[in-house]
Amino acid sequence: MLKKIDRGQIFLHDQLALFRCPKCQQKMISAQNYQLRCEQHHHYDLSKKGTLHFLDHHVKTDYDKEMLGHRQKMIQAGLYEPLLAIMKDLLVEDHVSTLVDMGCGEGSFLNELANLNVPGVKIGFDISKDGVALATEQEAEAFWCVADITNLPFNDDSVSHLLNIFSPSHYGEFHRVLKPGGKVIKIVPETNYLRELRQAFYADDQTKQSYSNEKVVRKFAEEMNLISERHLTYTFDVSEELQMDLVKMSPLHWGASAESLQKSRAQLIEKITIDLLILVGCK
Known part of the structure; x- marks a missing residue:
């Protein structure tokens, strides 16, 4: 081997x-x-x-090994199965030669898509060295690297499909590296995404209990030729064993008070809402 x-x-x-x-x-x-x-x-x-490290400068990120490990467990438990099924359909029916996951974190999304037999050469990158290190433990036949979305290490017109899942965008670089007709699949949280966590963390702050993606969606439509958009909403049953993974899987807990975090750990969240917008655009 x-x-x-x-x-x-x-x-x-x-x-x-x-x-x-x-x-x-x-x-x-x-x-x-x-x-x-x-x-x-x-x-x-x-x-x-x-792996390759393409950055020539230090990038500070709070996406550490612990948080990414919790996220990995939630994805492996099936948190995003309906989303992955839709993404598979979008990709399998297309002509995927190169699939790049930008902001891949610990690599679970790309790994799950590989398990679903999505075609194409697969590359995942992130600015988090911890994330890329975890990604190398995935079974997928993929190449992992540390890189910056604002300065992609890919040639002009070289990539057929970009995945932009819960990550920032840089449309100048998207247009540069995409092949003619190449596509971006961008996943954006909707208002009720992880609603139960927001309510637990910010019970006394109504402004933090919802999320607006209006500016993000408008920017995507301005920069890309919008092919389709699809809303996806469902709830996921959270077992007792996954409670800590749920609480620590996202940046939502960063701004919560110590008291709120303690309460959220003491009170089980039996179901979590997944509320997403799936945008597909072409060059």
Whole structure:
């Protein structure tokens, strides 16, 4: 069985044309000796886990290993199964050659899509090194890297499909890297997303108990050719074993008081609302 670093080497060799250097924006010319090198001799070394670190500066993020681990458990428990089924239908009926998950976190969405036999070369990236480290433990045949959504390490017109799940957008980069006719699938929380958590964390602050995605949706429609939008709402049964994972899986708890967090842990949340908007746009 090949080591992860060897699998990474093979991937880079086979997919060299996908990548460009984020430092000088020149194409990559070699993938040898566990190293990716560009025309200007900038190089990026594969880690033992077969990942690349494209950032040349430190990025502070609160998405740490603990939080991402809780999120991973919730996804593996089936929290987003209806969403994944819709995404599978959107992708399987399309001509997917390259599928890039931007802001992949710990890699669970890309892993689940791979398990559903979604086609295409799969790449996941995130600014969180902890997230990418966790992603390497996934079973999916995918390549994982640390990169910045504002400076994608991909060539112009090289990617057929981008996934933008609960993550920021950078439409200039989307347009640059997408092939002609390439598509973005963006998942945006709706008003009632994780409503029960908001109510538990912010019982005394009505302004934090709902969410408006109006600006995000409008921006997407302005920047992309909107192909479709679909609302998805359902509830998910939360077992007692998953209570702590639910409470800590999202950034919602960051602003909650210690008292609110203590109460939320003491009182079981038996059901959680998933309320999403699925946007599909093309270049």
